[in-house]
Amino acid sequence: MLGAIGVVYGDIGTSPLYAMKETFIGPHPLAVSQAHIFGVLSLIFWSLMLVVTLKYVFVAMRADNGGEGGSFALLALISRHLGDRRWAGGLVMMGVLATALFYGDAMITPAISVLSAVEGLTVVEARLAPLVLPIAIVILIGLFLIQARGTAKVGAIFGPVVLVYMATLATLGIWNIARHPDILGALSPHWAVLFFLQDPTIAFLAMGSVFLAVTGAETLYADMGHFGRRAVSYSWLLLAYPCLMLNYFGQGALLLGTPSAVENPFYLMAPEWARLPLVLIATAATVIASQAVISGAFSVTQQAVQLGFLPRLRITHTSARAAGQIYIPAVNWGLLAMVILLVLGFRESTKLASAYGIAVSGTMIITTLMLAVLIFQVWKWNRLLATLTIALFLVVDGIFFASNVTKILDGGWFPLVVAAVIFTVLTTWARGRTLMRQQVEQDAMPLGVFVKSVESIHRVGGTAIFLSSSAEGVPPALLHNLKHNQVIHERVLILTVHVRDVPHVPVAERVEAHAIGANFHRVTLHYGFMEEVDVPRDLALLGGCGAPFDMMRTSFFLGRQKLLPARERPGMALWREKLFAKLMQSSESAMEFFKLPTNRVVELGSQVRI
Template identity: 50%
Template structure:
C-alpha cells in the first residue's frame, strides 16, 4: 500500500435510523431501518411500548388533583378548570412540543435528550464553552430522566393494583406484595426485547385505550356539561379564582404529561411516523375522552373523586378492569425501561458512563437492545420505592419534579438546534420555545413545592447520577492527558526502534489506543517482556461520532507509517455497538494489508487506577472513578474482540 492516507468505504454496520431533515422534516420514519415490519405493525408496537407511561396517567391524575394537599373542592367550576388544564397541557406540551416539533429534531432517526444534546453540540463551534455548557445540560437532563423514570413503574403498577380497594377492600394488605411480584416479572422479561414485548403488549394496549375511550363516552353521556372544559377559558378562570396559589395545581396536572420525554426517547425503536399516527388518531382522543368522562362522573357525584377511574367502571367490569389496568401499567413501565436502555447506550458511546454489556434483541431493528446492568439497577430501585412509599398517592408527591426539569432542558436544547439548523422553521419554532419555557418553568415551580414531601428522591438520585457521569468523563480526560504527557511520540519512537529492530515474527498485532500520536503502553510492555515485533503493527483508535451511525465512507481510515506500521482510525455512531474485527475485515481487504483473523492478535492495556490527592481530580472523585473503571466491561467484550485473540497487559496509573 502506498504512503499517505487511504479512505476505505467499509460496509456500514447497522441500519440508518429513519429519515432525517434538520430543516424541519419528518424527523424519522418507518423506512428500511425497521426491516420487514410494516407501518401498521410499527404503529401497534409503538402503542404497546411508547405510550404506556402517558397512557396510564388517567388512573391517578384527576384523583391527585383533589388531594387534600391542594385544598380544592370538587365543585363545577373547579372540575372544569382542572380538566381544561389537563386538556391544554396534553395539547401544548405533548402534542405540539414533543410529537410535532421535538420529534423533528431527530439525530438520524434517534431521539432522547442525549441525542438532542449531541445534535445541539454539532451546531456549535467545536471546543467552545457553549459546547461544554450544552453537554452539562444534556447530562443533567439525562440524569433527571432516570431519577423520575424509576418512579413510573412503581406509581403506575401500584395505582392499578389499588383498584382492589374498590372491588375487594378486604385485599388491601395484598396490594404491595402483588405489585412487587408484577414488577419483578416485568424486569425479568426485558431480556426478550421490545420487539417481542411490543407484539404481546400492542394488542393489550389497544384494548386498554379502547376501554378508556368507551368508559369516557359512557360517563360523558350522563353529564355532557363536562365538554365545556375544552374551552381554555375555564383554565384561565381557575387561575383567576385561585390567584398565584393556583399555579401549584400544575404539580398534579404534570402527571397527565409525564411520558412525553419517553415518547421522544423511544423514537429510535419504532420511528417518528408510527408514533405520530398512533398519538394523533388513537392515544390522544382516548385519553381526553377518559379524563372528560371522569370529570362528568365527579360532577354527578363529587364523592367519586376518591377513585374516579375505577368508580366510573360498571360493577360487572371492575374485576376485568383491574386486570387490564395492571397489564397496562406494566406496559407503562416498559416505555421508561426501553427509554432508559436507549439513553444509557448513548451515554456510553459518548463517553459519560463505563462500558457495559449490550444485548441486541432484534435482528431487524438495531435500536432494540437490552442492558442487564441498567435493567437490574432500575429493578432494585423501583421495588425499593414500592416498599418504602407503599401507596400511589405517596409516590405522586415524589413524581414530576425531575421530569418537569427535564422538559425545560429539552426546550432549551431545542431552541439551540432550531436556531442553528432550521433556518426556515426557526421563525416560528423559537417564539414557541419562549412559550414552552414559560410553561416548563411553571411546572418546575409547582413541583418544587413537593420536594419536602418526597420530591427530594428523584432530585437526589439525579444529582448522584450526574456526579457519576461527570466523574467518569473527567476521569477519562485526566487519563488521556496523563498518557499524552508521559507517553512517547509515535513517530520518533518508530524511527528510533528501526535503528536496531527486535526480532520480527509473522502475523499482525493490533494495539488499541485512545491517542494515535502516542505509543500504546501495551506495545511498550510487549517489547519489554516478549522482545519481539510483529510483521504488521496497527495502532487502532476507535472514535464515537455525534451522529447515531457512521457513514460508510468515514468508517475506516488507514495511514501507512512505513516499516510495517499503520495508524488505523475506526469511527462508530453513538447508537452503534462497536464491532472492531468486523469493521477491519470489511475494510482492510486490500493489497498489503490483508488481515487473516487467525494470525491477528489484539493488544490492550488494562489500567489499574491508583487514586491520588494531587493528580487531576479531588481524592473522593478519583476513588469513585477507580471503582467505576474497575467494574467497566473489558475491551474485548465491548469491541467484540474474540477472547482467544486478545492479550491484556496491565499498568498502574495515578489519577
C-alpha cells in the same frame, strides 16, 4: 402506528389512572366543585395541547439526529453543528443532567403505574387491600426477570393490548360524558384562566398534579427513532390524544354527578361488573408502560457508554434482527432494587405521585433550553417567532416545575437525590477519561519517530493489534511489549475505536486506515452512538494493509491502566478520583466489550497519575 401505540404511549396512556385523583385528593386537596372540575379539565386539555402536541410533536420531533431523538441525540445534533463554542460545556452539562433526571423517572414510572393499577382491586373488593403491595411486587419482579429473554416476542402484543386499553378509555369516557354533556364546556381555556383568577394559590399548587397528565411526553421524542416521526405524530393526534381526553372528561362528568367518586374516579367510571376486567386491562397497560421505560433506560445507558459518560458495561443483544433490543444486567437489577424499595417505602400511588413530577418537569425545561439553542443558532428561525415559541414553552414548563418543587418534602426529594448521584457518576467518568487521555498523550512518543527507532528490532510472524484510546502517539501497551519481549510483529496495527455524534455510521465509512511505514498502520473504526462495537467483524472490512486477517495469527494487545491519585496537584477532587478508580475497576474488560477472541488477547498494565 400500531407499534408506536404499544411502546410510546404506554407511559402517558396510564396517567388517567391517577392524574385526576391526585389533583383533587393529593398533597394539596381541592374541593370537588363545578368550577374546580372545569378548571382542572381545561388545564389538562391545554397542557397536553401546548406541551405534547405543540412542543414535542410539532417542534422537538423535527430535531432528529439521523432519525433518533432524546437528550443525548439532541445534544449530539447541536454539538455537531456548533462545534466548540464557549458555552458548549454548559450545553453538555444540561444534556447530562437531563439524562440523570431520566433515571429517577425510570425508577418511579414502573412503581406508580403498576401500583395504581393494582389498587383498583380495592374498588372491586375493599378486603383485598392487604394484597395490593404483594401483587404489585410480584408483577414488577416478573417484569424485570423477563428482560434477559428479550422483549421482541412480548413487544409483538404491546400494540393490540394498548389499542384495547385506549378503546376502553374512550368508551368509559363517552359513557360518562353522555350523562353530563355540559362537561365539554371545559374545552374552553377561559375555565383555566378563571380558576387562576379565583384561586391563584390553589390553582398554582394544583398544577403539580395536573402535570401528571403530561408525564410520558418525553417518550414521544426519545422513542421517535424506533418508529419514525410520522407514525408517532399520527398515532398521538388521531388516537392517543382523543382517547385520553375522552377519559379525562368522562372522569370530570362522573365527579359532577358523584363527588364522592373522587376516591378513585378512573375505576368508578365503570359499572360494577366491569371493574375487575378493567383492573386486568389497566395492569397490562401499566406493565407495557414500565417495559417502555426499562427499554429506554437500556438505550440511554448504551448511548452514555458509547459517548464516554459511563464505563464499559456488559450489553447483551436479545434479537438477531432488531439492533435496539438490548439487555444490560447492571441497569436491570439496579432498577428492580430501587423500584421495590419505592413500592415498600411509599406503599401508595398517592404518595408516589408527589415524587413523580419533579424529575420529568426538570427534564422538560432542559429540553426547552436545548431547543432554544437549536432554533436560534442552527435552524435560525425568525427572531420574533423563535422568541415567542421558546417563551411560551418556558412559561408552561416553568409553572409546572415551580409547582412540583412544592412537593419536594412529600417525596420529590427522591428523584433529585437519584439525579444528583447519577450526574456525579456521569461527569466524574467523563472528566476522569479526559484527564487520563491527556496524560497518556502527553507522555506518548510520536509514532513516526518510534517506527524509525525500531528498524533494527527483530520482527516475528503474525499481526499485532494495539488498541489505543488516542489517535496520536504510541500506545503504552506497544512500548511495554517491546520493553519486555524485545520483538515486534511482522504487521502492526494501532487501532482506535471512535464513536461519532450520529446514531449510525454507514458501513462504507466504518474503517479508516493509514500506512505509516515499516508495515505499521493506524486504523480507526467509526461507530454511531446507537451501534454495537465488534472489532473482529469490522476488521474484516479492512483493505490495503496487506494479507487478510487470520485470527489464529493475530494478537490483540490491551493496556490496563492503574490509577494513582495525584495528591499534590490533582486533576479533580480527591474523592472524585477515588470514585473514578472504583468505576474503572467495575468496567467490563475491553476484551469482552470489543468482542475480541479470548485466546488472542494480551493485557499489559501501566500506572497513570491524573
